[in-house]
Amino acid sequence: MLHKLSTADKLILQSTFSIVDGIAAMFGKHVEVVLHSLDSDNPSIIKIANGHVTGRGIGAPITNLALEKLKAGSDVSTPYFTRTDKGELMRSVTSMIRNEAGIPIALLCINSNLDVPMNSFFMDLFPQSAQLAASPETFAKDSIEMLTDSISRIQSEVLEDESIAVSRRVRTIVERLHHQGAFNIKDATQITANILNVSKDSVYRYLRKFK
DSSP: OOBOOOHHHHHHHHHTHHHHHHHHHHHOTTEEEEEEEOBTTOOBEEEEESGGGTTOOTTOBOOHHHHHHHHHOOSBOOOEEEEOTTOOEEEEEEEEEEOTTSOEEEEEEEEEETTSOHHHHHHTTSOOGGGOSOOSOOOOSSHHHHHHHHHHHHHHHHHHOTTSOGGGHHHHHHHHHHHHTGGGSTTHHHHHHHHHTSOHHHHHHHHHHHO
16 A cells, blocks of 8 residues: 655645644644655654654654554544554544545544543633633634624724724724725725725725725
């Protein structure tokens, strides 16, 4: 199942390095994320986050169980359980990465340590007190809802900021929306004008200045 990776294959794998770090950042220090290269010249770990979970690092050989998952042919394994050398219980999932020809070139393995105290595990997942402010991210169902929410949020921020003169509030709101790229959305100018109770021409006038 191993084969010599091409330059294109290696570029694909390099592009997944940030995914490894992103998954680890999402789930915290008790979840190890490993990228196993399936290069026949050196089938080993080429990227790892939270390697302290199993005590491994870059260059460590691919595990026998990972090879078994590869032989099974499934692109995403069902969760399975193993133990580390220290006897700690692990819950793992292995996903296959293929190149453009559909040939397996790597395995992405996520290993979660189930033996750590639950309070330690959840401390990584829940916000600290300083992080409990309202989220600036909007999980909207469509672009219009997202735009409307952004306008309302920015409008509230500007109205509460006493350092911004009343005469400059609309301009400031439009400027902040412009910097966010909000006016790339269809009909954004008209929607903004309606919510701010100004003319569409006024919004266009401010946008011309910012551009």
